[in-house]
Amino acid sequence: RRLEDGTHFIELSALPTRIRIGETDLEALTYDGTLPGPVITLNEGEAVRLAFHNALHAPTNLHLHGLQIPPQADDPHRVVAPGQTVTHAFELLPESAGTYWYHPHAHGRVTRQQWSGLAGALIVRGAPDRLPELAAASEHVLVLQDLSVEQGLPAPHAPMEWMSGKEGQHLLVNGQIHPVLEAATGLVRLRLINASVARYYHLAVPGHPLHLIGQDGSFLEAPQPVNTLLLSPGERADLLLQVPAAARLELHDLPYARSAHATPRAAATPLATLEVRGPQRPAHLPARLRPLRRLADADARPDRVVVFGASMDPPRFLVNGQSYDRHRIDLEVRQGSTEVWELRNPTRMDHPFHLHVFPFQVLTRNGVPEPFLAWRDVINLRAGETVRIALDFSRFSGDVMLHCHIAEHEDRGMMANVRVR
Ligand code: C2O
Numbered sequence: 001r002r003l004e005d006g007t008h009f010i011e012l013s014a015l016p017t018r019i020r021i022g023e024t025d026l027e028a029l030t031y032d033g034t035l036p037g038p039v040i041t042l043n044e045g046e047a048v049r050l051a052f053h054n055a056l057h058a059p060t061n062l063h064l065h066g067l068q069i070p071p072q073a074d075d076p077h078r079v080v081a082p083g084q085t086v087t088h089a090f091e092l093l094p095e096s097a098g099t100y101w102y103h104p105h106a107h108g109r110v111t112r113q114q115w116s117g118l119a120g121a122l123i124v125r126g127a128p129d130r131l132p133e134l135a136a137a138s139e140h141v142l143v144l145q146d147l148s149v150e151q152g153l154p155a156p157h158a159p160m161e162w163m164s165g166k167e168g169q170h171l172l173v174n175g176q177i178h179p180v181l182e183a184a185t186g187l188v189r190l191r192l193i194n195a196s197v198a199r200y201y202h203l204a205v206p207g208h209p210l211h212l213i214g215q216d217g218s219f220l221e222a223p224q225p226v227n228t229l230l231l232s233p234g235e236r237a238d239l240l241l242q243v244p245a246a247a248r249l250e251l252h253d254l255p256y257a258r259s260a261h262a263t264p265r266a267a268a269t270p271l272a273t274l275e276v277r278g279p280q281r282p283a284h285l286p287a288r289l290r291p292l293r294r295l296a297d298a299d300a301r302p303d304r305v306v307v308f309g310a311s312m313d314p315p316r317f318l319v320n321g322q323s324y325d326r327h328r329i330d331l332e333v334r335q336g337s338t339e340v341w342e343l344r345n346p347t348r349m350d351h352p353f354h355l356h357v358f359p360f361q362v363l364t365r366n367g368v369p370e371p372f373l374a375w376r377d378v379i380n381l382r383a384g385e386t387v388r389i390a391l392d393f394s395r396f397s398g399d400v401m402l403h404c405h406i407a408e409h410e411d412r413g414m415m416a417n418v419r420v421r
């Protein structure tokens with residue numbers, strides 16, 4: 001809905017909802033009664049007012065993951081009591097088209113609320129979406145979630161799952177087990193969002209090359225061919241498939257070991273079928289998408305180091321040796337600066353690093369320069385890996401947080417406050 005001054009007005013509620021997954025009924029938590037929540041579609045540059053109502057029986061809040069908006073307009077320290085409504089008012093930046101999502105962010109409650117269903121897609125459209133090739137593509141937004149059900153409820157966590165991160169036995173694509181998605185011949189565009197609390201997706205369409213055109217809230221400069229794609233929790237990918245003639249394709253989740261302790265599944269799991277119909281049609285890729293400005297050279301020296309760690313007895317997750325304290329500022333950054341950070345993961349499992357509000361470019365992974373540019377907000381740190389990123393702190397001042405996007409780790413302390421001023 002448009003307000004008189006052109007502002008895009010949106011209402012969203014979190015509420016307990018009875019839903020059906022396969023043959024099972026369960027009491028889930030949803031946004032607006034659907035799992036996943038409704039796709040929110042915005043346009044780059046526009047003013048937005050989003051009224052969020054909490055109809056749950058517990059406190060929650062709404063985080064607009066990846067949006068470059070003032071920290072004050074998306075402050076996860078603010079919790080919304082049951083029955084309360086809060087409004088997020090902000091303006092989207094001119095070149096912010098990309099794939100985003102929303103989910104709860106009340107510290108200590110994120111895992112169970114997200115595991116119970118709370119997540120939804122947020123799409124920002126912009127100039128590259130109007131390129132003739134993309135305008136003609138069949139587009140699907142795929143929200144990837146997983147869930148196990150016990151006695152009509154989202155299954156409880158076993159103690160070990162607070163360490164490893166809980167994975168469900170049902171793999172859900174837009175709330176359905178193995179749906180059939182229809183598309184027309186030509187270019188097929190898939191926007192994938194990993195909205196799982198802890199599960200990684202290692203995606204492939206067997207026999208079919210994928211062309212990556214966007215990551216997180218960013219287009220790439222030009223399409224990049226990839227055979228498989230690893231999507232850690234919180235990450236998004238924008239993909240094109242060239243399907244000039246009618247075909248039936250399968251989206252698979254391939255084995256991937258995210259922890260040195262885990263034995264990976266042996267076989268691929270089918271996630272969804274893509275039913276492509278229609279007469280023969282050309283499927284040309286766009287040559288260029290959007291020029292990006294390089295923030296720093298691959299060999300730039302780091303200004304600071306962020307170490308993800310864990311300790312046993314009692315089990316805790318740490319950033320730079322400390323467990324999260326909402327009253328402590330862990331890193332201070334000068335507004336207007338460009339910084340290079342070295343992210344280290346000396347643990348024996350992967351951790352997806354995420355920073356709010358300020359996107360970054362990956363310079364190197366284990367010393368190897370990143371092959372192409374993108375603005376990222378989640379980057380997976382493999383076990384033992386060191387990743388260098390360049391960050392642009394020019395846009396806003398205020399307090400934001402960085403954390404591991406495995407929700408259990410975040411709730412159990414793998415988070416830090418960053419003050420930009
Ligand atoms: Cu997806 Cu702190 O967020």
Ligand code: CU
Nearest residue numbers: 064065066356
């Ligand atoms: Cu976020």
Ligand code: CU
Nearest residue numbers: 351404406409
């Ligand atoms: Cu983690």
